[in-house]
Each structure stands twice: as structure tokens, then as C-alpha cells.
Amino acid sequence: MTAELHSRRTVLTTGAAVAGAAVGAVALTACGSDAPSSGPAAAPPAAAPGETLTALSDIEVGQAKAAKTADGKDVIVTRTAEGAAAAFSAICTHQGCAVVPDGAELKCPCHNSIFDAATGAVKKGPADKPLPSVAVKVTNGQVVTA
Numbered sequence: 143m144t145a146e147l148h149s150r151r152t153v154l155t156t157g158a159a160v161a162g163a164a165v166g167a168v169a170l171t172a173c174g175s176d177a178p179s180s181g182p183a184a185a186p187p188a189a190a191p192g193e194t195l196t197a198l199s200d201i202e203v204g205q206a207k208a209a210k211t212a213d214g215k216d217v218i219v220t221r222t223a224e225g226a227a228a229a230f231s232a233i234c235t236h237q238g239c240a241v242v243p244d245g246a247e248l249k250c251p252c253h254n255s256i257f258d259a260a261t262g263a264v265k266k267g268p269a270d271k272p273l274p275s276v277a278v279k280v281t282n283g284q285v286v287t288a
Contacts, residue, residue: 189276189287195219196285198227206243206259208232211287216240217276218248219285220259227285229276230262236269248273 189211201221216232239252248257255269262273277288
């Protein structure tokens with residue numbers, strides 16, 4: 143009878159371990175995706191030169207604003223100085239979520255990556271690549287694609 147109990151105990155323990163591993167795998171899968179960490183934002187959104195993204199006066203110096211290109215791609219426009227701006231893809235380089243402006247930073251609500259709004263550089267991971275820049279210039283008070 144001892145061998146029989148031992149056998150049941152072994153089966154139950156092994157079954158619990160397998161079930162725990164399966165639950166762990168499902169939890170990890172829910173947090174990630176099949177995309178590589180550098181895949182979602184490998185290239186900036188393509189925009190035709192001269193496309194207006196926003197009025198420069200709508201952004202305070204040192205702050206950023208979400209905008210869209212004419213074809214609906216998400217971008218972030220940052221007023222870097224009184225008459226200057228920079229723009230970046232709004233798609234996080236970690237898993238492809240849209241970042242949101244928060245003062246002088248851009249934050250990813252999905253996994254808490256933080257980017258510098260003026261440069262697109264990673265300030266805090268898990269993202270390990272900067273946001274791709276979008277070429278812009280200021281023309282007649284408007285931030286337009288260059």
C-alpha cells in the first residue's frame with residue numbers, strides 16, 4: 143500500500159507542477175507579444191513633406207502633444223524652444239503601445255517605459271531603443287513635416 147500512496151503522491155505533485163508551469167506560461171504570454179522588442183517602431187511614420195501636425199502655439203516650451211499624420215499615424219510633437227519643435231513616433235519601441243505626453247516625458251501606459259520628450263531617448267525601460275524621430279520644421283507658426 144505504501145508504494146501505491148507514493149505513486150499517487152508523485153502523480154499529484156507532478157500534475158500540480160505541470161499545471162503551475164502552464165498557468166505561468168499563460169500569464170507571461172498575456173503580458174507580451176510575438177513582436178521583437180525593436181519591431182513595433184522600427185521606422186518613423188511616413189508623412190508627406192509640408193504636412194501640418196499642429197500649431198506651435200498649442201504646445202508650451204518643454205512640453206509635448208499627441209498628434210496624427212494625415213494618414214492617421216500617431217506622433218508626438220515637442221516644443222523644444224520658443225520657435226523650434228521635434229517630433230517622434232508615438233509607438234513605444236518595447237511592445238508597440240502608444241506613448242502619452244506627460245510634461246517633459248513620454249510615458250508608455252502598457253509597461254511603464256519613459257522617454258525624453260525632447261529627444262525620444264529612453265529614460266526608463268523596459269524599452270531599450272529610442273522613439274524614431276519624424277523630421278519637422280516650423281513654418282508660419284505651424285509644425286510641419288520636413
